[in-house]
Amino acid sequence: MQQSTDAMIIDCHGHYTTEPKQLIAFRQQQTAAAGGQGQAPARGSLTITDDEIRQTIEGAQLRLQRKRGIDVTLFSPRASGMGHDIGNAAVSLEWSQVSNELIHRVCGLFPRNFIGVCQLPQSPGVAPASCIDELTRCVSDFGFVGCNLNPDPSGGHWTSPPLTDRWWYPLYEKLVELDVPAMVHVSASCNPSFHTTGAHYLNADTTAFMQLLMSDLFKDFPTLRLIIPHGGGAVPYHWGRYRGIAQDQKRPPLTELMGDNVFFDTCVYHQPGIDLLARVVPARNVLFASEMLGAVKGIDPETGHHFDDTRRYIDALPLSDADKRGIFEDNARRVYPRINARLEKTGSV
Amino acid sequence: MQQSTDAMIIDCHGHYTTEPKQLIAFRQQQTAAAGGQGQAPARGSLTITDDEIRQTIEGAQLRLQRKRGIDVTLFSPRASGMGHDIGNAAVSLEWSQVSNELIHRVCGLFPRNFIGVCQLPQSPGVAPASCIDELTRCVSDFGFVGCNLNPDPSGGHWTSPPLTDRWWYPLYEKLVELDVPAMVHVSASCNPSFHTTGAHYLNADTTAFMQLLMSDLFKDFPTLRLIIPHGGGAVPYHWGRYRGIAQDQKRPPLTELMGDNVFFDTCVYHQPGIDLLARVVPARNVLFASEMLGAVKGIDPETGHHFDDTRRYIDALPLSDADKRGIFEDNARRVYPRINARLEKTGSV
Numbered sequence: 001m002q003q004s005t006d007a008m009i010i011d012c013h014g015h016y017t018t019e020p021k022q023l024i025a026f027r028q029q030q031t032a033a034a035g036g037q038g039q040a041p042a043r044g045s046l047t048i049t050d051d052e053i054r055q056t057i058e059g060a061q062l063r064l065q066r067k068r069g070i071d072v073t074l075f076s077p078r079a080s081g082m083g084h085d086i087g088n089a090a091v092s093l094e095w096s097q098v099s100n101e102l103i104h105r106v107c108g109l110f111p112r113n114f115i116g117v118c119q120l121p122q123s124p125g126v127a128p129a130s131c132i133d134e135l136t137r138c139v140s141d142f143g144f145v146g147c148n149l150n151p152d153p154s155g156g157h158w159t160s161p162p163l164t165d166r167w168w169y170p171l172y173e174k175l176v177e178l179d180v181p182a183m184v185h186v187s188a189s190c191n192p193s194f195h196t197t198g199a200h201y202l203n204a205d206t207t208a209f210m211q212l213l214m215s216d217l218f219k220d221f222p223t224l225r226l227i228i229p230h231g232g233g234a235v236p237y238h239w240g241r242y243r244g245i246a247q248d249q250k251r252p253p254l255t256e257l258m259g260d261n262v263f264f265d266t267c268v269y270h271q272p273g274i275d276l277l278a279r280v281v282p283a284r285n286v287l288f289a290s291e292m293l294g295a296v297k298g299i300d301p302e303t304g305h306h307f308d309d310t311r312r313y314i315d316a317l318p319l320s321d322a323d324k325r326g327i328f329e330d331n332a333r334r335v336y337p338r339i340n341a342r343l344e345k346t347g348s349v
Numbered sequence: 350m351q352q353s354t355d356a357m358i359i360d361c362h363g364h365y366t367t368e369p370k371q372l373i374a375f376r377q378q379q380t381a382a383a384g385g386q387g388q389a390p391a392r393g394s395l396t397i398t399d400d401e402i403r404q405t406i407e408g409a410q411l412r413l414q415r416k417r418g419i420d421v422t423l424f425s426p427r428a429s430g431m432g433h434d435i436g437n438a439a440v441s442l443e444w445s446q447v448s449n450e451l452i453h454r455v456c457g458l459f460p461r462n463f464i465g466v467c468q469l470p471q472s473p474g475v476a477p478a479s480c481i482d483e484l485t486r487c488v489s490d491f492g493f494v495g496c497n498l499n500p501d502p503s504g505g506h507w508t509s510p511p512l513t514d515r516w517w518y519p520l521y522e523k524l525v526e527l528d529v530p531a532m533v534h535v536s537a538s539c540n541p542s543f544h545t546t547g548a549h550y551l552n553a554d555t556t557a558f559m560q561l562l563m564s565d566l567f568k569d570f571p572t573l574r575l576i577i578p579h580g581g582g583a584v585p586y587h588w589g590r591y592r593g594i595a596q597d598q599k600r601p602p603l604t605e606l607m608g609d610n611v612f613f614d615t616c617v618y619h620q621p622g623i624d625l626l627a628r629v630v631p632a633r634n635v636l637f638a639s640e641m642l643g644a645v646k647g648i649d650p651e652t653g654h655h656f657d658d659t660r661r662y663i664d665a666l667p668l669s670d671a672d673k674r675g676i677f678e679d680n681a682r683r684v685y686p687r688i689n690a691r692l693e694k695t696g697s698v
Contacts, residue, residue, distance in 0.1 A: 151542075157506070158542040193500075193507040198559035198594050202583045203552035210547035230590075234551045234583030240619025241579075244645030244656035245547050270589025276625045296593030307593035 005321060007328040008348070009311065011065075012336070013183065013229055013265050013289030014073035014114075016103060018060040019081075020048045023102060027081065030095060034087030046098065053105055062113060064292055068311050072348065074336065075103055076117035076148050080196055082187035084153035089123040089130060096121035096134055104142040112346045115339055116144035117183070120171075122153040124160070129170035139178045145338040147175070149182035149226075151208050156191030156200055163208055163226075164215035172221050181225035181335050183265075184208045197295035205233025209262070213246055213254070218261045225261055225335050227287060231268035231277050239280040258285045263335055265289035266310050266327065269296055271303075274313035283323035287331050288314060354670060356677040357697070358660065360414075361685070362532065362578055362614050362638030363422035363463075365452060367409040368430075369397045372451060376430065379444060383436030395447065402454055411462060413641055417660050421697065423685065424452055425466035425497050429545055431536035433502035438472040438479060445470035445483055453491040461695045464688055465493035466532070469520075471502040473509070478519035488527045494687040496524070498531035498575075500557050505540030505549055512557055512575075513564035521570050530574035530684050532614075533557045546644035554582025558611070562595055562603070567610045574610055574684050576636060580617035580626050588629040607634045612684055614638035615659050615676065618645055620652075623662035632672035636680050637663060 026046045033040035065073060077099035084092055100118045107114045118138035120131040131147075138144040149171070152158050161167040163184065175182055189200035205228045218224060228235075235242060243254055251257065258281075265287045268274050277286065290310040300307045314327055333340055375395045382389035414422060426448035433441055449467045456463045467487035469480040480496075487493040498520070501507050510516040512533065524531055538549035554577045567573060577584075584591060592603055600606065607630075614636045617623050626635065639659040649656045663676055682689055 158540055160542070162542055191507055193509070193511055193560070194556055195559040195563060198562065198591065199552075199556040202555055202587060203548075206551055206555075206583065207543055207548040210544040211542070213547065214544060231586065234555065234586060237580065237583060237586035237622050237625060238551060238617060238619075240617070240622060240649065240656050241645055242547065244618055244647050244649065247647045247650075248645060268587060268589070269593055270629070272625050272628045273586050273589060276586060276621050279621045280619070296590055296597060298593050298596045300589065300593065301596075307589050 005324045005328060007325040007330075008072070009070045009328050010288060010332040010339070011070045011073040011290050012227065012287045012332050013267055013291045014061060014075045015078045015291065015294065016075060016106060017078050017293050018056045019078060019102065020052050020056055022046055022048050023098070026098065027095065030091060031083070031086050034091050043094065043098065048102070050105070050109060053102075053109055057106060057110060060293060062110065065113060068309055070290070070311065072112065072343070073114055074117045074146065074339070075106060075114040077103060077119040079148060079185050080188040082119050082148070082150060083155070084122040084150050084187055085124060085155035085190055089121065089126045092123045093121040093134065100134065100138050100142070100144075107143070112348055115342050116142055117146045117148060118144045120147055120149060122150050124154045127170070128168050131171055132174045135171070135174060136178065139180055139338070143338070143342060144180070145336045145342065146180045147182050148185040150186050151184055151204055152186050155187060156189035156194045162211040164211050164217045169220070172224050176221055176223050179337055181227055183227040183229055185229055201230055201295070202233045205230050206235060209233065209235045209242070212262060213242065213251060213257060214249065218259070225263065227263045227265060227335065229265045229267055229289065229291070231266060231273060232264035232281070236264070236277045236280050255282055258282070263287050263331065266314060267291045267294075267308075268313070269307040269310065270300070271313050271316060274310070274317065278317045278319060283319060283326050284331060286327050287335060288328045354673045354677060356674040356679075357421070358419045358677050359637060359681040359688070360419045360422040360639055361576065361636045361681050362616055362640045363410060363424045364427045364640065364643065365424060365455060366427050366642050367405045368427060368451065369401050369405055371395055371397050372447070375447065376444065379440060380432070380435050383440050392443065392447065397451070399454070399458060402451075402458055406455060406459060409642060411459065414462060417658055419639070419660065421461065421692070422463055423466045423495060423688070424455060424463040426452060426468045428497060428534050429537040431468050431497070431499060432504070433471045433499050433536055434473055434504035434539055438470065438475045441472045442470040442483065449483065449487050449491070449493075456492070461697055464691050465491055466495040466497060467493050469496055469498060471499050473503045476519070477517050480520055481523045484520070484523060485527065488529055488687070492687070492691060493529070494685045494691065495529045496531050497534040499535050500533055500553055501535050504536060505538035505543045511560040513560050513566045518569070521573050525570055525572050528686055530576055532576040532578055534578055550644070551579055551582045554579050555584060558582065558584045558591070561611060562591065562600060562606060563598065567608070574612065576612045576614060576684065578614045578616055578638065578640070580615060580622060581613035581630070585613070585626045585629050604631055607631070612636050612680065615663060616640045616657075617662070618656040618659065619649070620662050620665060623659070623666065627666045627668060632668060632675050633680060635676050636684060637677045
């Protein structure tokens, strides 16, 4: 295990990508029924034992956490599996509830290692206010500390209003009231143009940032906090383009615009990319994350380490200890303030 | 003027963004008519004198070419103005012909400074084979050396098959036969989710690269050459992600995949971005470009120079003279072989 800092290492972006096969079977049956094939599965038919959950975690996320020296992961249902385009709002609600409850069980079994982040029961064309009850349940009843917000529930057709539209405001009001942030994260693409992890995810990040750049959303919600994952999509690479567009459009400088509202994670799977991120984006706007086991599972032949072992890239940065501590721990505590109580409870502080 | 190399400086990506106001009025009238408002304009009603063309160029692209030491620009109609989603195939054909003819006049008036690249008369749902006649006219009759190929003629709804689908093959066959490359470039977004220059352009670049990564297109067309502009969208920043996905999917290494078929331009408007590009992408796959006057028109307060004065960033790279010469000149001559004859004709060799 590397040790370049005494910070707690908080990975703000993990999904339950090793979910039990019963959950996958449940979803397949639910999806088929939504498409007119067969009966929807009864919720009670889904039985998963604690031991089965432990098995899916111990050899995967937990093993890699330990190997890489990650203390705790903010853990949510598989992003590509949210499938908000499938079925209708009722299907999405049931699937979200089932998925979130399973995350809650993982967090209960491994309270020092995982803190919950919820999937929202979004559905194309349905007002985001419909997600408030499930969000509240996850935060208030389960102790979750954030949510994943899909800017394109259609799955690659981009039929929803931009994130800066008042369409989303009731949900933002609840996020602010509960003091939890949202990670802007799409699900699988059902548009053949867009590869899910190689195009749609990154495009969504870029798209969301540009929507925020052109809007005064944070004047209406000064304490709303949004995390744009995958290192901010294309944004840091094109930082000059965005600085220039902001200037041409009489918008505030990007650092002011991001302020205490917009954050990028470190899911960028090579050293040159992380170097660029750290070179242009203020450290206080960067949160450590690896999204393992996620889009890229292999070992980089150039380094001998997993592509998604992002901690190594941060360790290698020529940043001050304070900045690294910010990226690994302090920024996450600020952006997701509810993790502080969770960590105190488990004695991890 | 800087001089770090004795190479000819070929800018492979310029649009006629200072087009005469008569052209804009023509298009407005044509667009209105396509939407059912008024009469379509008669083609003969569009009169622009040579002096008017000179005026639009001399104080703009030509002045900046000279100031920045750019020898020649591959010049095409305004990308955001292609508007393939407007009207139908007949509207698109007329607009493309008018736009290309104007580029031809610019190149005739300034033969040492501009070489033509054409707009294709694409239209959503219409087979790309419909573009072959106009492509052939521009290359054979006007001496153009390439074309812009829109992977999403719908303007942000992404309703076309991926670029790797056989849908596009007849056009690729003609490109190969004529020995001209295509720059993959979308037009303006009519989807409110996507800002044109801040999201749609970069998303399209990322999307196209990922389509190519997953396909054996270049086995079918070993000599087809595609330029992905804007520095390859998000790709170099996420080079590790793409290397990892390629490896997981048993695809060839990225450098092999790009080979003599896929190229990125240097329209990345800050030094850290260009540094990253040069660090991860082989120099032989990079073509100098600035896309001026384009998405970003201002001066970077951090440098005192225009954001889009990309030559400075290349000059500052720690590359060999041979690599810089490749980026500025040799790669463009290889990718757009028809420029050689053009340059000989004007004595610019």
